Amino acid sequence: MNATVSVAVASSTEPVLAQAPLLRIDGVGKSYGTVQVLSGCTLDVQRGEVVVICGPSGSGKSTLIKCVNGLVPFNAGRILCDGVDVGLGRQVDLVRLRTRVGMVFQNFELYPHLSVLENLCLAPVHVLRRPRSEAAERAHQLLVRVGLPDKAGSLPGQLSGGQQQRVAIARALAMDPIALLFDEPTSALDPEMVGEVLDVMVELARDGMTMMVVTHEMGFARKVADRVVFMDAGRIVETGTADGFFSEPTTERARGFLSRILSH
Amino acid sequence: MTYNWDWAILVREPFLGWLIAGTGLTLAIAGLGWAIALTVGVIVGIGRTVANRPIRAASAIYVQVFRNIPLLVQMFLWYFVLPELLPTAWGHWLKRDLPAPEFWTAVVALGLFTAARIAEQVRSGIRTVPQGQTQAALASGLRATQTLRLVVLPQCFRIILPPLTSELLTTIKNSSLALTIGVLELTAQSRQIESNTFHGFEAFTAATAIYLAIATLVRLAMRRFEAGRSMPQAKQAPPMALREA
Helix, strand or coil, X not given: CHHHHHHHHHHHHCCCHHHCCCEEEEEEEEEECXXXXXXXXXXXXXXXXXXXXXXXXXXXXXXXXXXXXXXXXXXXXXXXXXXXXXXXXXXXXXXXXXXXXXXXXXXXXXXXXXXXXXXXXXXXXXXXXXXXXXXXXXXXXXXXXXXXXXCCCXXXXXXXXXXXXXXXXXXXXXXXXXXXXXXXXXXXXXXXXXHHHHHHHHHHHHCCCEEEEECCCHHHHHHHCCEEEEEXXXXXXXXXXXXHHHHCCCCHHHHHHHHHHHCC | CCCCXXXXXXXXXXXXXXXXXXXXXXXXXXXXXXXXXXXXHHHHHHHCCCCCHHHHHHHHHHHHHHHHCCHXXXXXXXXXXXXXXXXXXXXXXXXXXXXXXXXXXHHHHHHHHHHHHHXXXXXXXXXXXXXXXXXXXXXXXXXXXXXXXXXXHHHHHHHHHHHHHHHHHHHHHHHHHHHHHCCCCHHHHHHHHHHHHCCHHHHHHHHHHHHHHHHHHHHXXXXXXXXXXXXXXXXXXXXXXXXXX
């Protein structure tokens, strides 16, 4: 949390708008009845930054990134994302925000009744009102980019898990987002398919895409993460560089977590 | 038993004409009733899943009322009771000025009754579409109504197509109840042939064969419709056949 304070101070002393964080999560809390899922989460994400969020299951990682694009409402604090106050939850603003911040889900969530091409065109055509031919052309480019140029006509159910997740990434990119949220993108994959998905994500990161990634893939974190955020019991417990976090975690809970996931 | 079989009666006039007219009315009642049932049923079914409480409650009441009163009673209520409850002028219009009042009453009664059943299927179909689908659609910027129309309902209809087929078949058979309020549909025409000729066996055999033929055609058509809209699920093992060890 100290890291975020210093970032905030830095941006306030330099009056350059471009340096305002793309995303500011400020003291966000969420509870379901008496169960507190998130409390006091504070985090800034700069443009072009790749932030990896890790932590034990049930620690609130997925809930936190779903708060960012308003999929999950929160009860306390404030989230400013690309100038939109997410907590106010005005439908108009949320739609605008979601067209700019894409999301990739653990279970892909491709639309099973639509072809791969239609999956990529749905939101561009119906939300951005792009002409169909333009959306299709862009979709074909993106399928080339994720290495699936010949799958445009397939149905999602005919693809492997790794291929589906690559299509899902292409679908998110079809909206030309300024940032992408990943919710455990490789957790539902067979081990041999994790690599192909991570390769696409590494390439995205290198191209300068702003990314918030909930994942346990420590290799990915080391390779591209600018920062690693460790969450436990709904709180952000530790924030640091990937190297710093993995080699010298400062909190006991992070050490325990790392020893458990790195031991196998 | 001495019974004079005379199958030729079925192709003799006026009886052949009666059967054809009856078949036509059966198809018309079932077809128009089905159109009402689908329209109302889909709206009520969606209504049962929305966040708005009054809409949800109204939809639930609709289903309870129309599903739990026997169709035969509903036909009588629409035909005999409703005109008396309405303002006099409206009642007169229903009884005197509406052309073929018994036909339209049967269509409306059958349609609204079946709508309650379709609403339940639509509701459970919507519930079957995983929540992640809705989240993915919303996350891409689609509005709630677009999400319903473009992502949830298309999947819902594919899921409920088999039970909908069977509902359509039931609707065709239920149309025979229209005879109780005086519609000369297929079953009524068969009865009329019987009372005119005393050849009940032949008449009802013809009706049976015609119902079966309609049902078979509907089933074949629906199967073709379904095949063009398959939605393969990844990583889904086929259901395990249970057998004794």
